[in-house]
Amino acid sequence: MAVYVYAVTTRDHPCRVEGMTGVGSDGAAVRVLSTGALRAVVSDIEEEIRPKRRDVAAHQAVQERLMEDGTPLPLRFGYTAPDDDAVLRALEEKEDFYGAALERVADCAEYHVKASRAQDIMLREILEDLPEARRLNDEIRQGSEDPRLPVELGRMVAEEVEQRRANAAERLIGSLAPLGREYVVHPVGGDDDFLALSLLVRRDDEGALNALDERTGNLGDGVEVRLTGPLPPYSFMS
Known part of the structure; x- marks a missing residue:
């Protein structure tokens, strides 16, 4: 199943997204995918996402929750990946890039x-x-x-x-x-x-x-x- 990606964080970010629902008509639960160094905050999605008010608000709510515990690397509204494995591969293949970007915005x-x-x-x-x-x-x-x-x-x-x-x-x-x-x-x-x-x-x-x-x-x-x-x-x- 396709996944909607909200943000990338460091591995030690708590990502307190329990109970949050994400974008899309079904409002799937927001969850976390982790590698050894990074985490991605995602939710399942079944349809093409358009910038409707409800979905933009859901996207922004996740960013604000993450900002409470540290600075994430926020993805622009509408970013999706084919499945969890694709997200995990991207985290591993671009670990240096994401790590440098997170260091750049840390605590800001x-x-x-x-x-x-x-x-x-x-x-x-x-x-x-x-x-x-x-x-x-x-x-x-x-x-x-x-x-x-x-x-x-x-x-x-x-x-x-x-x-x-x-x-x-x-x-x-x-x-x-x-x-x-x-x-x-x-x-x-x-x-x-x-x-x-x-x-x-x-x-x-x-x-x-x-x-x-x-x-x-x-x-x-x-x-x-x-x-x-x-x-x-x-x-x-x-």
């Missing part, structure tokens, strides 16, 4: 930072700071029919927005990166976002965690920062 958690700044605020500032942009905007508002003006203003504003976002992201990365063991910069999503950053932070480093809260607090100037964590270290698996 991921903290995710998203930062944004509203475009209308940036536009007002650009018009205040750049005389040429202000001139073009005034001519357009006064009814100029020159088709080149909106194109030129749009180009100027777009370039300035991109540069200001890059500068803001660089400053925030410079402030936050020293707090973690490692960091990863992700592509931004929303229209107003200028930074998506994952930090790998030791869970017992109260100084770093306090500083993280402080440095992602009120940054002023319309900057909004969303801090999420502690999370399983998905961004630091490779």
Whole structure:
């Protein structure tokens, strides 16, 4: 029978998953497969898994339980193997890889930072700071029919927005990166976002965690920062 794989842990992780049910319509019991050095947390699965709310929640619940006793190597939602033997073979064949990855994230958690700044605020500032942009905007508002003006203003504003976002992201990365063991910069999503950053932070480093809260607090100037964590270290698996 196919198995769904949630995470890989060290052999000494307690993997307290008794009583937990996993993904899938049947919600099979979550269980553990072990080799001499590693463990895999799995459950039986009979159908193709899709990211339904119930299944995503079940996947995340297992990760959170494992995080209570140490940092696992979490697998992305949807990873399956043909059977138990295939999982055990993978653990044995990739023992060095998994061991190094687990050492990399040991005693840490991921903290995710998203930062944004509203475009209308940036536009007002650009018009205040750049005389040429202000001139073009005034001519357009006064009814100029020159088709080149909106194109030129749009180009100027777009370039300035991109540069200001890059500068803001660089400053925030410079402030936050020293707090973690490692960091990863992700592509931004929303229209107003200028930074998506994952930090790998030791869970017992109260100084770093306090500083993280402080440095992602009120940054002023319309900057909004969303801090999420502690999370399983998905961004630091490779």
